[in-house]
Amino acid sequence: MKCFAALDIGSTKIACMIGCHEEGSLRVLGKGVAPALGMRKGTIVHIDATVQGIQQAVREAEKAAGVSVDTVIAGISGSHIQSFNSTGIVAIRDKEVVYDDVRRVLEAARAVAIPVDRETIHMLPQEYLINDQGGIRDPLGMSGVRLEAKVHIVTGSTAVAQNIIKCANKAGLHVAEVCLASLASAQSLCHDEKELGVVLIDIGGSTTDIVIFKEGAIIHTAIIPIGGSHITNDIALGLRTPIAEAEKMKCLHGCALTSLIGFDEMVEVPGVGGRRAQALSRRSLADIIEPRLEELILMVGREIDKTHMRHVLSAGIVMTGGSSLVYALPELAEFTLEMPVKRVDASPELSTVLGLLRTRYDREQKKVHQKNTVSDRLTRSVSAWMRDLF
Numbered sequence: 001m002k003c004f005a006a007l008d009i010g011s012t013k014i015a016c017m018i019g020c021h022e023e024g025s026l027r028v029l030g031k032g033v034a035p036a037l038g039m040r041k042g043t044i045v046h047i048d049a050t051v052q053g054i055q056q057a058v059r060e061a062e063k064a065a066g067v068s069v070d071t072v073i074a075g076i077s078g079s080h081i082q083s084f085n086s087t088g089i090v091a092i093r094d095k096e097v098v099y100d101d102v103r104r105v106l107e108a109a110r111a112v113a114i115p116v117d118r119e120t121i122h123m124l125p126q127e128y129l130i131n132d133q134g135g136i137r138d139p140l141g142m143s144g145v146r147l148e149a150k151v152h153i154v155t156g157s158t159a160v161a162q163n164i165i166k167c168a169n170k171a172g173l174h175v176a177e178v179c180l181a182s183l184a185s186a187q188s189l190c191h192d193e194k195e196l197g198v199v200l201i202d203i204g205g206s207t208t209d210i211v212i213f214k215e216g217a218i219i220h221t222a223i224i225p226i227g228g229s230h231i232t233n234d235i236a237l238g239l240r241t242p243i244a245e246a247e248k249m250k251c252l253h254g255c256a257l258t259s260l261i262g263f264d265e266m267v268e269v270p271g272v273g274g275r276r277a278q279a280l281s282r283r284s285l286a287d288i289i290e291p292r293l294e295e296l297i298l299m300v301g302r303e304i305d306k307t308h309m310r311h312v313l314s315a316g317i318v319m320t321g322g323s324s325l326v327y328a329l330p331e332l333a334e335f336t337l338e339m340p341v342k343r344v345d346a347s348p349e350l351s352t353v354l355g356l357l358r359t360r361y362d363r364e365q366k367k368v369h370q371k372n373t374v375s376d377r378l379t380r381s382v383s384a385w386m387r388d389l390f
């Protein structure tokens with residue numbers, strides 16, 4: 001039985017998921033979650049604590065799955081991630097597009113100055129144009145003289161990527177590939193949503209990751225350095241309660257829309273350092289949460305507006321990540337951005353690790369189908385970023 005494993009080192013938790021190929025599809029065998037004690041603001045600040053967290057999450061997943069794993073796909077996120085659109089143009093050598101033309105045009109699109117301390121994590125083709133005729137998704141075999149590629153390039157700090165790989169290696173794992181976490185979360189979107197136009201927002205512990213699709217292609221990605229920890233800190237400060245209690249209150253009684261709560265609903269606030277607990281109206285708690293989330297949603301709106309397509313993203317917004325669970329957050333976003341909003345159905349905090357597993361599975365399945373074909377030889381012979389293309 002061939003198994004696949006995924007590792008998501010988030011800012012609050014490390015998750016591992018193991019799956020296998022069964023009856024033509026991916027079956028999840030087990031998952032494990034450990035606290036991310038070596039992380040601060042989405043980057044690794046303590047190697048040993050992170051290694052221990054990885055080992056704990058992997059052991060738990062292995063136990064549940066009944067198999068052991070040695071290779072993972074790992075997610076990468078954080079405010080060091082930058083992305084932009086680029087274009088490449090080449091002459092078609094033999095009047096008909098072959099793999100080599102596609103490789104050359106993508107190399108041309110990639111030939112933009114990237115600082116030495118950064119690396120390309122993904123190069124995602126949006127469309128190809130042949131002799132100025134656009135909208136082409138697969139140019140192979142098409143006739144013409146001039147091939148143009150429009151791509152979305154995601155880059156990240158080499159040091160951050162290396163630290164992820166280093167921690168996984170120290171935990172006894174080989175990292176087969178590194179994948180942008182939000183791109184993995186976007187696996188929870190369906191084909192139609194991506195075609196119609198959709199905004200995926202993954203609201204995690206310290207960042208909110210955005211991916212925007214239109215006509216099946218990624219047109220924009222962004223990372224906003226605000227997540228659930230900021231809300232927890234606001235509550236702890238505002239109510240003078242310990243962080244752990246603020247976290248509990250947020251999850252149990254938090255609400256993103258003050259207007260939904262009656263004036264007579266009361267909750268208990270535990271005191272710091274042995275001080276007495278106090279009663280508080282649930283509305284006051286929402287008064288702390290709502291402005292922070294409204295600010296975040298407005299920032300998401302500004303990212304959406306960068307695409308100049310807000311009104312044609314017909315599938316609206318899909319929310320995921322642990323912080324999407326704040327009560328009434330979809331309603332607040334719907335009201336603020338005037339777009340339809342839905343939250344993913346099950347375990348939004350595991351969307352990334354599940355998406356990573358699917359990405360790995362899809363990649364392996366493609367390899368099986370393409371074995372010994374030209375594209376296989378090509379993908380084996382070129383750099384990692386080319387994996388996204390075939």
Ligand SMILES: Nc1ncnc2c1ncn2[C@@H]1O[C@H](COP(=O)(O)OP(=O)(O)OP(=O)(O)O)[C@@H](O)[C@H]1O
Pocket residue numbers: 009010011012013014036042077203204205206207208227228229232247250251252254321322323324325326327348349350
């Ligand atoms: N029921 C809930 N209500 C409100 N917030 C919640 C709930 N459950 C989890 N959260 C919040 O979700 C956040 C963690 O989400 P998630 O697990 O997606 O983050 P992460 O992947 O560790 O972080 P990041 O993606 O930012 O690196 C925490 O801030 C936590 O407080």
Ligand SMILES: [Mg+2]
Pocket residue numbers: 010011181202204205321352
């Ligand atoms: Mg996350």
